[in-house]
Amino acid sequence: SSPKCLEGPGGGSLQLRFRSRLSLPLYTGGKVEGEQGAAIHIVLVDSNTAHVVTTGPEASMKLDVVVLEGDFSNEDDEDWTQEEFDSHLVKERPGKRPLLTGDLQVTLKEGVGTLGDLTFTDNSSWIRSRKFRLGLKVASGYCEGIRVREAKTEAFTVKDHRGELYKKHYPPALNDEVWRLEKIGKDGSFHKRLSAEGIFTVEDFLRLVVRDQQKLRNILGSGMSNKMWEALLDHAKTCVLSGKFYVYYTDDSRNSGVVFNNIYELNGLISGEQYFPADSLSDSQKVG
Structure with missing residues (x-):
């Protein structure tokens, strides 16, 4: 059985908090990370003193990582009950895999913890607010009978990773594959025509723009309108050259x-x- 948690003199003042902001946007299948790829830290705080609680059984309890509705309680200084928090939990859609996979529990050590690997399997477009939040609550069997206020992140959108995989780059890089340019769809007819002529990268494309623009226009053919061609050239020319x-x-x-x-x-x-x-x-x- 878990050690009993003793309610301190300022009973009901314990709060879990996220110390890190998330790196956004998030994509399905991608790792949930903090800003600039940093780890996501959480702390147990006594809200009366704003200090981290480093001793006692609550400082080493286990927490569950959960997904919340994006429109749950916008203000962090608002209080909420455990029932309110639980009523905003989001589960996977029927017939889908669990919404969040990976390390779904965190163990505090001296009141501090770090999220492990987490991945969303579904986008957030299907719920009312079209956004999720990550939340943390005390795992069952720990500190029962004591109110520890749950943590939540800011609301965020999770997009399908297909969008990330097929995204255009602004600006494009010389070594980007040529379909990162506007109007060239990955594995589409223009992409195939360019590949057949040995034009695989943005650099290959730009070299032919300089050497023989008409040849390049002919490779792409009449399926590409003049307006598309202008947009494609304009995007390609924003590429930063290497200085070689x-x-x-x-x-x-x-x-x-x-x-x-x-x-x-x-x-x-x-x-x-x-x-x-x-x-x-x-x-x-x-x-x-």
């Missing part, structure tokens, strides 16, 4: 050369010891 440069020297003396960036745009000329940026060159120098 290529220099082509005209002869072995390496006296004069042409400088290109990593998507083969003309960057400038090297002549003797001097560098001339592309925007300072006349048209005849560029042709030469």
Whole structure:
């Protein structure tokens, strides 16, 4: 049997609290983490003193991790009863896997605990508020007869991971797969046409934009309207280049050369010891 918890002089003042904010948005199948990937810490506090309760049986009790309706009690300083808290618990939809999987219990040590691995199996679009909260309550068999106020996080949305897997990137990175660009659907016809021509990454795409834009337009074909093409180019051009440069020297003396960036745009000329940026060159120098 669990050790008896003794109600302190300020009886009913014990509260569980989340000390960390969640990293949002959350996706089904993804790990629930704190901001910047940090662990999510919880504490047992005496609300009369605002101090962590580090001794006594309550400081080492077990807690259940639960899912709550997003519209449960917006203010943290509001009080609620155990019955109110329990009436806002969310279970999985009929015929679905448990809504939350992973380490569904936490053990406090000297009044402090850390959430383990947790994953949502379903999105939050089907409940009234369209949002969930995580909650913590004392596990059965611990500190019975004593009121320990449950903890809850802020309300958050859980989205289907498909959205994450297929998301466009803003801005796109050079080594992103080409379907991260607007108007190129993953495994769609444009994606397949580009792949067939050896254009797998955003960098491959941008290089062809510079070298032979018409060829690229022809690869994508008439299925892509001019409006889509403009949107695709605009998105691709927001890509941050890597700062790599290529220099082509005209002869072995390496006296004069042409400088290109990593998507083969003309960057400038090297002549003797001097560098001339592309925007300072006349048209005849560029042709030469």
